[in-house]
Amino acid sequence: MQFYDIFNGDADGICALHQLRLTEPRASVLVTGVKRDIALLERVDAAAGDELTVLDISFARNAEALGRLLERGVTCRYFDHHFAGKVPSHPALQAFIDTSPDVCTSLLVDRHLEGRQRVWAVVAAFGDNLAAAARAAAASLGLSEQQLEQLQELGECINYNAYGDSVDDLHYHPADLYRTLARYTDPFDFIGGEPVFDILRNGCAEDLYRASEITPQPATAACALYVLPDAAWSRRVSGLFGNRLAQQHPQRAHAVLTARPGGYRVSVRAPIANPRGADQLCRAFDSGGGRQGAAGIDLLPEDDFMRFVSAFRKAFD
Numbered sequence: 001m002q003f004y005d006i007f008n009g010d011a012d013g014i015c016a017l018h019q020l021r022l023t024e025p026r027a028s029v030l031v032t033g034v035k036r037d038i039a040l041l042e043r044v045d046a047a048a049g050d051e052l053t054v055l056d057i058s059f060a061r062n063a064e065a066l067g068r069l070l071e072r073g074v075t076c077r078y079f080d081h082h083f084a085g086k087v088p089s090h091p092a093l094q095a096f097i098d099t100s101p102d103v104c105t106s107l108l109v110d111r112h113l114e115g116r117q118r119v120w121a122v123v124a125a126f127g128d129n130l131a132a133a134a135r136a137a138a139a140s141l142g143l144s145e146q147q148l149e150q151l152q153e154l155g156e157c158i159n160y161n162a163y164g165d166s167v168d169d170l171h172y173h174p175a176d177l178y179r180t181l182a183r184y185t186d187p188f189d190f191i192g193g194e195p196v197f198d199i200l201r202n203g204c205a206e207d208l209y210r211a212s213e214i215t216p217q218p219a220t221a222a223c224a225l226y227v228l229p230d231a232a233w234s235r236r237v238s239g240l241f242g243n244r245l246a247q248q249h250p251q252r253a254h255a256v257l258t259a260r261p262g263g264y265r266v267s268v269r270a271p272i273a274n275p276r277g278a279d280q281l282c283r284a285f286d287s288g289g290g291r292q293g294a295a296g297i298d299l300l301p302e303d304d305f306m307r308f309v310s311a312f313r314k315a316f317d
């Protein structure tokens with residue numbers, strides 16, 4: 001009998017797993033990847049009696065592979081907040097799915113664990129750009145404003161590490177980052193004493209500086225669109241750059257397009273003040289998906305660029 005922990009490589013996925021394993025330690029096979037690498041269940045070759053824990057990857061994208069595994073006699077606990085489609089009821093499946101715009105997977109795990117590792121859910125919510133939800137969850141922890149800002153930076157740095165076309169673009173493989181983080185029960189010890197954190201923080205600052213030199217086009221009071229070049233630093237920073245823009249301009253929607261062979265990888269953030277419409281816009285294009293406040297398109301073909309610009313303006317301008 002084997003345990004599998006299958007998780008998104010971003011801050012939300014890593015911190016969701018960390019909360020669970022601090023509470024229920026176990027040796028497991030780790031299955032993860034870059035943030036957009038979400039069809040993870042098709043990689044899992046589990047057998048009857050094996051137990052899967054799945055965190056922060058869309059149920060809709062994994063339903064078929066999960067169905068096959070359940071038929072084989074595998075049991076599964078599934079926590080997620082992305083678009084889910086239809087979730088079948090099955091005796092071996094426990095699903096904790098909530099797609100409300102103000103929750104993330106780590107907050108669902110926090111709910112399940114009744115707050116036992118809440119500080120890590122706060123880190124994750126900051127990483128998922130849910131600052132208000134992070135602060136609300138932190139209210140019971142008695143943290144100072146400075147500590148909250150440190151947790152925000154930690155969440156953003158872990159999240160930053162998950163962005164790239166492949167793990168080659170990343171500073172650390174998300175499974176290795178999780179294993180490093182797993183040695184710490186207190187995030188402030190990780191922040192204060194772990195060299196990995198300094199490397200992420202410095203890499204992040206450098207990449208953000210390069211992105212800040214780009215001029216958006218179009219740019220109005222209601223929406224702005226940025227195009228980043230085809231480079232590893234663009235692929236690493238696009239998500240955090242989008243989150244920073246969203247925080248700086250809470251009334252404005254943002255699209256960050258990163259050039260890649262054949263077109264663009266697209267990341268859309270609806271205005272924080274009205275976090276809706278991002279998923280609908282992106283699902284109108286092949287390979288688009290996500291949640292109401294933040295969504296993306298894996299490959300927007302070069303020929304669809306103008307169609308995307310006008311759909312983006314129509315949705316938000």
Ligand SMILES: [Mn+2]
Binds near residue numbers: 012013056081104105
């Ligand atoms: Mn998430």
